[in-house]
Amino acid sequence: MDAVxxxxxxxxxxxxxxxxxxxxxxxxxxxxPRGEWLAEATLDGLEKRSHRIAGVDAWQAVGLAMSFIASQVEDFESRDWRFSGDMVEIPSRRQISQNHFRLDDPHRCSERFPNHPRAQCRISAFPESAR
Structure with missing residues (x-):
C-alpha cells in the first residue's frame, strides 16, 4: 500500500x-486507466493478502473498502474471534449504506451543511491526485 x-x-x-x-x-x-477508482484494504495480522476495492469515484472506493473491512471483521467474529483496541466502532455495511451521501449533490449537501454555501460542499479528504 503506497499511501494510507x-x-x-x-x-x-x-x-x-x-x-x-x-x-x-x-x-x-x-x-x-478504465476510469474506476481503487482503494486497497488490509487486515494485517488477520490476513496476509490485501484487497483492491473498486468504486465509481474516490469517495465510494473508500466507503466500500471500509465496508469490506467491517464485513471481514464480522466474519471473524462469527468464528469466535473477539476484538478490542481504541474501540471506535467500524461502521457496518448497513450503517455505511444508510449514511452514504455525495458531497457534490446540492440537495444532500444543503441538508447536511445548512450554514455553508453550495460551493463549500465540494470537498475531498484526498490529495489532488486522488480526486
Whole structure:
C-alpha cells in the first residue's frame, strides 16, 4: 500500500484465547486507466493478502473498502474471534449504506451543511491526485 488514508490498531483474540495485534488499513484511492477508482484494504495480522476495492469515484472506493473491512471483521467474529483496541466502532455495511451521501449533490449537501454555501460542499479528504 503506497499511501494510507485511514488506519486503526486493534487486538484480536482468536478462539483459543491468543492475542494478535492487527492493523486495519484503507489506502488512498487511485484512478485507474478504465476510469474506476481503487482503494486497497488490509487486515494485517488477520490476513496476509490485501484487497483492491473498486468504486465509481474516490469517495465510494473508500466507503466500500471500509465496508469490506467491517464485513471481514464480522466474519471473524462469527468464528469466535473477539476484538478490542481504541474501540471506535467500524461502521457496518448497513450503517455505511444508510449514511452514504455525495458531497457534490446540492440537495444532500444543503441538508447536511445548512450554514455553508453550495460551493463549500465540494470537498475531498484526498490529495489532488486522488480526486
Amino acid at each position: 488514508a485511514a488506519s486503526r490498531v486493534w487486538v484480536a483474540v482468536d478462539p483459543e484465547g491468543i492475542e494478535h495485534e492487527i492493523v486495519l488499513r484503507v489506502g488512498v484511492p487511485s484512478l485507474q
